[in-house]
Amino acid sequence: MTDRATLALSSVMLVAAALWVIAYLLTSDGDGVVVLALLAPAVLGAAGVAGRWGRRHTVWLPAVVPAAAALVVLLATGGLDSATGAFIAIGVLLWTPWLAGRWLRARAALGQAGWQAAARWEDQAREAEDDARRRERDRLAARMHDLVGHDLARAALTLGGLELDTALPAPAQRAVARARQQVSTAAEHLAEAVTAIDATPTATPTGAELDDLVTDLRADGSDVALVPADPSPLLDGTDPAIAALLVRVVREGLTNAVKHGGDGPIEVSFARWPAQIVVVVRSHGANQHPAPGSGHGLAALRRDVDEIGGALEHGRSHDDYLLAVRLPVHHPAPAGPTQVDHAHRLALGDVRRSRTTAVRGTAAVIAVSILLVVAYRAADVATSVLPTDTFTALALGDTRTAVADALPLRTRTDATGIPAPAGSWCEHYSSSPDLLSADLYRLCWVDGHLTSKDLLRRPAADPGTIGT
The missing domain is CATH 3.30.565.10 (Histidine kinase-like ATPase, C-terminal domain)
Incomplete structure (x- = not known):
């Protein structure tokens, strides 16, 4: 791969890591795991592609970027624990796929070297076969040369006797016929000898x-x-x-x-x-x-x-x-292709099919997981909505059994991080059917009696505050 392409891959990896760090800074103190989870595959993919197709000297990126990310988080938040978390997270997100990409690169190079060696061996075998064929043809040509020499000698003797017989009687005519046949046979042998030599x-x-x-x-x-x-x-x-x-x-x-x-x-x-x-x-x-x-x-x-x-x-x-x-x-x-070329094409076809299956399977798993998360989130919100009128009508001192029929089927499952009042236990309900709304109604009970009710407003960067 060219230096320009390597630079592009490195830039993509740096941008993906920077976006993850920014999201980490914005959500490290709040409920922002979803955002980080969505950005993590981008960092993983960019690092894997850079490791697989980038130049070897790009190894400094996964080595330096985690330390730089930790330093940025430390300067921005002043928290050593947040900086350590950023260092570990971005290091894992970069190093793991980068090393996997380098391994895939070495594996592909080894396979290519094997195919090249097989092609060389096939060429050498073909050359050895051609050499053996040429040697055999040379041997046959030498044998034919001896046969041609013998036949031509016989023809010379016959024609010599014809030259001495000036009267050309019947025996001489038969000798001419034999001479013609012998010369024809010699010519056939000569043609075979020339054909045998394939230089x-x-x-x-x-x-x-x-x-x-x-x-x-x-x-x-x-x-x-x-x-x-x-x-x-x-x-x-x-x-x-x-x-x-x-x-x-x-x-x-x-x-x-x-x-x-x-x-x-x-x-x-x-x-x-x-x-x-x-x-x-x-x-x-x-x-x-x-x-x-x-x-x-x-x-x-x-x-x-x-x-x-x-x-x-x-x-x-x-x-x-x-x-x-x-x-x-x-x-x-x-x-037509050689046997090695044919085998190489078959192997590449298997690799492409397996890669397609892996990509489609991974995409299907991710899609199903996202759908399940969204469906669960929707069901969680929809079944735990406490209408505002009901919340307003609740009075302190009401018993849990008396108002049970007015409450939703279930409570919200996500925590708020706000501790319950001493000696009480609390239930949280959705304040709105809006999936994007994070505000909750909190009802706290002591011995089955309502002791407090609050509206918890939860902006993106705050785990929750009690509002009215």
Whole structure:
């Protein structure tokens, strides 16, 4: 929290404490417990909020304010007992919630640190899993390299025998067929090896790599067109992983076109939009009976394309064979929250619900308590009102039994602080049904006879005086 917010919280706490002290000065000698009770929650709440969200250096407030309050009360009233009471009361009202707020602050910091540690552990586990996957792919790539080398060696031997047989009889034609199948198998293994290596490129591939793929096929006699002729501008601004996957798509498409296509031309075309890039490899006049293959290359390519939110389609279109791939320009963010994030949200939801329940329950208890106090006060006043005419008609010497029917059902329960005359006992009655009126009628009896009747006027700052 900023220093400005801390200052605001401290100011609110000081104002609440000052109001309580002022109320204490005004009501310390009278019946003012209700006012102090109403201000106490404000002091408690302000101190708790300041302790929970304020800076640590605000600890001087609950330490200094009680002493200052006691000094103010001492100077204003001159009573040491009143100053001591103010010191104890304001100290409890400030220190207790402030310490509770500091505890809640430390508890929240500990919980946040735990969630952060869990998130770090989850990231480390994910990185370890990725490292293990890369090592396994490297191992598979090395194994595939050995297989490719073996298959290519066999193809070289077969093609070598074909070169020595200039007459090309039937056995030589069968050897050519076997050579084509072996070369196709080697190409499949090569595609699997390239797919197995999932290293993230350090630099964005350029159009030169695509041009090299096309140039190599042209050198072998294939008719390959690149549209546009220089696709480098289309790769600008793309993530390195996306550009590398794009090169893989073109390589896989050209490999399939050579293996499964006929003698028709091959066209590689690109299209770029702000958020995506599309590449289409079209084999014109595709072979109706293509060479057999495992299909692992396209399957692995589809998995990688789907993983980043792209789309891959391939198949025949009349006499042509198409491989079309749509890729996002930027690598998408991980979909969905992590397990730690999900657990954190669930925990926060439980905390919010429990806090709401606590606040509502506390508010309900306070509201019910206030209603009960008001209801009791109203019932106490309403059932103890002594009409003025009845009070005036009472004469000294009347017996309690003779006037019992004229008196209210019950007497007032609150004390006045005025001692009864010696040897008598007194009853107090409300002088008015007004809830805000504190004036009372007092009837004093000795041996069942009325010996005195008084009107007790009770202003806010005076426990009571006898009036007429």
